[in-house]
Amino acid sequence: MTYFYTILSILLKSLSIILPLLISVAYLTLLERKVMGSMHQRRGPNVVGFFGTLQPFADGLKLLVKETILPSSANSVIFILAPIISFLLSLISWVVVPFGKNLVLADINVGILYVLAVSSLGVYGIITAGWSSNSKYAFLGSLRSAAQMISYEVSMGLIVICVILCCGSLNLSAIVLSQKKVWYLIPLFPLFVMFFISGLAETNRAPFDLPEAEAELVSGFSTEYAAMGFALFFLGEYANMIMMSSMCTILFLGGWLPLGLYPINQIPGVVCFGFKVTCILFLFIWVRAAYPRYRYDQLMTLGWKIFLPFSFAWVLFIAGIIVQFDLVV
Amino acid sequence: MILEFFLFNLFSFFMLACSLLVILAQNPIHSVLFLVLVFFNSCALLLLLKVEFLAMLFLIVYVGAIAVLFLFVIMMLNITEEAVYNSFSYLPIGFFLSTIFFFEVILVILKELDGFLLFSFISGVANNCYFNPIVCFCEKLIFASNIETLASVIYVYYFYYFLISGLILLVAMVGAITLTLYHKIDVKKQDIYKQHQKMFKTSIDWKTIH
Numbered sequence: 001m002t003y004f005y006t007i008l009s010i011l012l013k014s015l016s017i018i019l020p021l022l023i024s025v026a027y028l029t030l031l032e033r034k035v036m037g038s039m040h041q042r043r044g045p046n047v048v049g050f051f052g053t054l055q056p057f058a059d060g061l062k063l064l065v066k067e068t069i070l071p072s073s074a075n076s077v078i079f080i081l082a083p084i085i086s087f088l089l090s091l092i093s094w095v096v097v098p099f100g101k102n103l104v105l106a107d108i109n110v111g112i113l114y115v116l117a118v119s120s121l122g123v124y125g126i127i128t129a130g131w132s133s134n135s136k137y138a139f140l141g142s143l144r145s146a147a148q149m150i151s152y153e154v155s156m157g158l159i160v161i162c163v164i165l166c167c168g169s170l171n172l173s174a175i176v177l178s179q180k181k182v183w184y185l186i187p188l189f190p191l192f193v194m195f196f197i198s199g200l201a202e203t204n205r206a207p208f209d210l211p212e213a214e215a216e217l218v219s220g221f222s223t224e225y226a227a228m229g230f231a232l233f234f235l236g237e238y239a240n241m242i243m244m245s246s247m248c249t250i251l252f253l254g255g256w257l258p259l260g261l262y263p264i265n266q267i268p269g270v271v272c273f274g275f276k277v278t279c280i281l282f283l284f285i286w287v288r289a290a291y292p293r294y295r296y297d298q299l300m301t302l303g304w305k306i307f308l309p310f311s312f313a314w315v316l317f318i319a320g321i322i323v324q325f326d327l328v329v
Numbered sequence: 330m331i332l333e334f335f336l337f338n339l340f341s342f343f344m345l346a347c348s349l350l351v352i353l354a355q356n357p358i359h360s361v362l363f364l365v366l367v368f369f370n371s372c373a374l375l376l377l378l379k380v381e382f383l384a385m386l387f388l389i390v391y392v393g394a395i396a397v398l399f400l401f402v403i404m405m406l407n408i409t410e411e412a413v414y415n416s417f418s419y420l421p422i423g424f425f426l427s428t429i430f431f432f433e434v435i436l437v438i439l440k441e442l443d444g445f446l447l448f449s450f451i452s453g454v455a456n457n458c459y460f461n462p463i464v465c466f467c468e469k470l471i472f473a474s475n476i477e478t479l480a481s482v483i484y485v486y487y488f489y490y491f492l493i494s495g496l497i498l499l500v501a502m503v504g505a506i507t508l509t510l511y512h513k514i515d516v517k518k519q520d521i522y523k524q525h526q527k528m529f530k531t532s533i534d535w536k537t538i539h
Contacts, residue, residue: 078362109474113385120393124365127397131358131404143401150397157389170476298521 013105017094025238026056032285039289063234066227071133074224078132083225083232086125090239093118097246098173100256100269111172112160115247116153119202122240123149126221129233133224141220144210144296151303152201158311159195162188162318163251168328176255183254191314192252194307196283199244201303203237206288210296245280249273253280337377344370357403361396368392382475 030045030052037044045052070076096111098104108114123146130142164170166188167178185192201208222233249255253276256269294302322328347366354360368391375384483491 078358108381110381110385110476113382113389117385117388117393120389123393123397127400127404128362131400139404143404146397146401150394153393301521 017105018091021091021094021239021242022235024242025235026060028238028242028281029059030056031281032288035282035285036289039286060231063227063231068228069224069226071135071224073134075132075134078128079224080229082125082129082132083229083236085128086122086236087232087239089118089122089125090236090243093243094239096172097243098176098250098255099273102173103256103270104173107171107173109169109171112164112170112175115172115243116157116160119240119243120150120153122236125233125236129225130221133221135224137219138221138223141223145204145221148204148208148210148299148303149202151300152198152307155303155307155311156195156198156202158308158315159191159198160251162191162311162314165315165318165322172250172255176250176257179254179257183252183257185252185254188252188314191311192248194311195251196248196280197302198307199248200284200287201299203240203244203284205241205284207291207294208299209288209293210299241284242277242281245277245284246273248280249276333377337374340370340373340377344374358400361399361403364399365392365396368396380475382479 033055034044034052045055048054048058070079093115095106096104096108096114098107126149127142127146130138130140130145133139163175163184166184167175169175169178200206204210222230225233255276256273258265258267258269258272259275344367347363347370350363351360351367354363368387372384372387372392375381375387
């Protein structure tokens with residue numbers, strides 16, 4: 001009987017993360033369309049529901065009732081598994097995210113490594129999707145995407161190491177709590193900018209959205225997918241975006257820690273966390289509206305020849321400072 | 330404890346099954362994907378042994394980087410179905426080699442851990458201490474996280490080996506770079522710095538043609 005209750009509580013806890021996550025993904029798409037609309041000086045979706053608030057659900061319903069198409073020459077098992085893997089991986093990294101003080105599903109002490117590991121697994125969903133659909137567009141798109149994700153993971157790992165050096169723990173809650181005096185945004189500002197840009201590349205967002213460059217590759221690795229397969233990729237991609245923003249928030253913006261002085265710092269931590277994540281998400285969308293797409297060799301040059309040496313230098317620099325001033329935590 | 334024991338056996342079983350499928354699968358891509366599953370199961374085993382840091386590193390390094398590169402290469406090679414040969418002809422040699430390897434591993438275990446691990450496993454007293462005496466020993470002495478324990482071993486007692494392995498990796502990296510490094514002279518490339526430095530005045534000038 002105790003097993004039953006344990007399993008039930010685990011299920012309920014996971015649901016209480018997954019459900020809000022999916023709703024926020026839905027409204028993120030709406031936010032993107034609205035913000036992009038305003039930046040292009042048009043209205044964006046405003047027909048379905050009040051100010052277009054039901055638009056994402058209409059889109060979801062449309063994708064749900066569409067016909068699922070299996071290409072005849074596709075490797076069908078992997079073809080079906082790929083979007084599922086992609087979606088699953090975008091969900092499981094949320095286990096370790098601290099939304100507030102003690103408000104985390106699994107407070108493991110290698111939390112940040114877990115997040116890195118899961119985000120490095122995200123390549124599999126994409127690469128298997130591209131290969132199994134047996135189409136040149138999808139294959140090229142997936143190869144591009146995988147190469148891009150691997151390249152930027154390296155510098156991202158090094159940036160994370162800098163933050164870990166500063167706080168002396170791999171636990172995400174400990175990282176947030178170590179920013180009580182000052183957010184890492186201020187001492188490590190260049191690293192924040194680099195982390196944000198790497199996050200853009202890691203989630204395949206504009207200006208690094210080469211994997212789905214419409215002009216060249218139709219829509220990249222998801223070319224052959226229709227209906228729910230496509231919807232799962234889409235959900236996974238946007239959940240990854242939110243995940244990346246919350247990693248930015250936890251590592252550099254002090255997670256759930258309050259902002260400002262007396263009247264404002266009474267706001268509960270969860271709301272603060274959400275606000276900061278939304279700010280970063282707005283930046284994601286702003287970048288998409290503002291910048292043209294990179295060329296592929298430029299993307300690789302930026303990743304390997306600029307970010308990698310620079311983040312290496314920062315690791316050495318911060319380690320040097322910590323040793324010199326005896327700041328070992 | 331019973332649950333952990335059960336899970337340990339389950340993951341070991343899946344690991345063996347997947348590693349068999351790696352060599353039995355017809356399609357090389359399937360083989361690599363099964364290899365990834367093997368890595369996953371070994372990661373789960375490491376988690377059960379409470380060495381979560383190593384488990385995460387295993388995921389990041391082997392699954393996230395090395396297996397992806399495998400997949401990359403095999404996908405690019407575009408192997409057709411006829412190229413798949415019968416792998417059973419190598420079975421005797423493989424069996425021979427694996428037997429040698431197995432006995433070597435057993436010898437090492439018996440020598441290093443004094444038969445501790447093997448016999449306790451048989452007698453059924455299989456808790457984490459018996460699986461991994463080092464972890465247990467450290468837990469008794471001092472409460473240190475996984476990483477601190479590892480660091481105190483690597484950077485204090487074995488730092489020579491650590492430096493040497495770093496040098497070996499450096500040499501390998503230099504080798505790999507020199508293998509791929511060649512300059513083609515006749516290829517036109519855009520130098521981004523030069524491109525940014527271009528001015529209207531220096532790019533275009535008037536020439537009078539007589």
